[in-house]
Amino acid sequence: MADQNRRNFIKGSGMALLPAFIPAGSLRAAEKMERWGTGNEDPVNFFGDGIMYAPAAYLAELQKANSLHAIEQDRYGTGGAVAALEKKFEEITGKEKAIFMPSGTMANQFAIAALSGENTKVFVQDTSHVYRDEADAAQSVFKKRLMPLAKDKTWFTAEELKQAIDSLKEQEVFSSGIGAVSIENPVRRTDGRMIPIDEIKKISEYCRSNNIRLHLDGARIYMASAWSGVSVREYASYFDTIYISLYKYLGASGGAVLCGEKKLIETLPHMIKIHGGNMYGNWTNAAMALHRLDGFEDRMKETVKRATALFTALNQLDGIKVNVLDNGTNIYQLELGKNIDGKKFRDTLRDTHTIRMAMPNAKNQVMISVNETLLVRESAAIVDAFSNALRLAKN
The missing domain is CATH 3.40.640.10 (Type I PLP-dependent aspartate aminotransferase-like (Major domain))
Known part of the structure; x- marks a missing residue:
């Protein structure tokens, strides 16, 4: 969208209420979530319960919402x-x-x-x-x-x-x-x-x-x-x-x-x-x-399905095991083998594959959370990424 057209769109919609200091270029750059790593992929985050938007991405997502249904202001929580x-x-x-x-x-x-x-x-x-x-x-x-x-x-x-x-x-x-x-x-x-x-x-x-x-x-x-x-x-x-x-x-x-x-x-x-x-x-x-x-419950059902299949596949690899918690929801325990460098494994996933999780502890264990960022990547690609990280992190 040309800058002039974008300004007209913002001016003619509820998005005119957004801070004027956000440049159009920043909004264009945030059409998707903020990306990390050397690749050009949306991140898969094994922490948190959902997508947490950076400021520019948040504004871009609101623009998307406004283009579907014009956003209306409330006044002191009314209307x-x-x-x-x-x-x-x-x-x-x-x-x-x-x-x-x-x-x-x-x-x-x-x-x-x-x-x-x-x-x-x-x-x-x-x-x-x-x-x-x-x-x-x-x-x-x-x-x-x-x-x-x-x-x-x-x-x-x-x-x-x-x-x-x-x-x-x-x-x-x-x-x-x-x-x-x-x-x-x-x-x-x-x-x-x-x-x-x-x-x-x-x-x-x-x-x-x-x-x-x-x-x-x-x-x-x-x-x-x-x-x-x-x-x-x-x-x-x-x-x-x-x-x-x-x-x-x-x-x-x-x-x-x-x-x-x-x-x-x-x-x-x-x-x-x-x-x-x-x-x-x-x-x-x-x-x-x-x-x-809109569609959140369906996305979560698909997330559960993907997680079940993904962790079944990961448990077939040497050096890693994902454990389901009793009465658990979206949090799982990931264990790495003693011959795996936990920091190198974590860093390889983050820097090479744009997959993020917390640092494993002294026992090479880490709690991971599943959320709908799991849907941005095919499960086979995530399995390949884990396999590569395990190979490179092996002592």
Whole structure:
């Protein structure tokens, strides 16, 4: 596209809202993701849950989205791309109402606070993001008392939850009430392992029969869905609220969506405002996530299929083994033979074949994550690349 035509296109579309200092040449150079290595191929990244765009590539992808459907601004999270995204997630989750949130921590904390009301106790996994990675917000901001279960494990069972609640009568003199139960699935701190759907059903049945509200930290729920075959909608059906991340695999630079019953969700705009999260414009994140949602579930199904075939083929090579984790999702353990130089292997994949992963540890092991970048290269080409790297890295 000539520079003049490109300027006219940007001026006549919602993309006129993009920063004027981005030169057209930079946008042209970012028609695809940023490339690494000596080749001219899109990278295959064995880390992260999805594509993470560099700034110029992000703008190029938004231009692509805008060419398909004109992007509309929101105003303080109302209307435009934000409203369209919220409607989409209402359809996906089957919940009455969805709301855009600036962050996943805010989504989790607001959900727990709203579900709990004046009751203070909230049961969580010991390994959960709510318990370990949200700066004690539940305690310091919302005056909730987090009750961790299943230390160092992915999940607690319905029976363990019941026993913990029943034992409160003997262990505590004064009752402060059970506010809610919050479950993360899959769990980042246990290498993306997920909770068996049968156990989720049991926990949900117990909570509903005892009038205990249930929240799902589903930041990576699409990973659980792809690897378990359970739809996002079914997962959501067992919970009162569900939070889903927009940046972990939907390409956005930030943001989250929280879904639940209309009455509860409609109380949250005020909460967002008083906690400083009411930003004037959110459309760049909402539009990107909405754009990347199109066909995402199909791409993830193909990613799972490709990963299964790829790792089966890699396990036929000498000097490498890829192990599936129990109850795992998109994270696997890769082991190299003792005669393989782990650094040289990693560097050869990166520099020669544009395939990236973390450095193997002292035991020549490394955790690798599968995402849709696996689809940019034929599996046979990836196997050949690994075979070449193994050959060159052999001591």
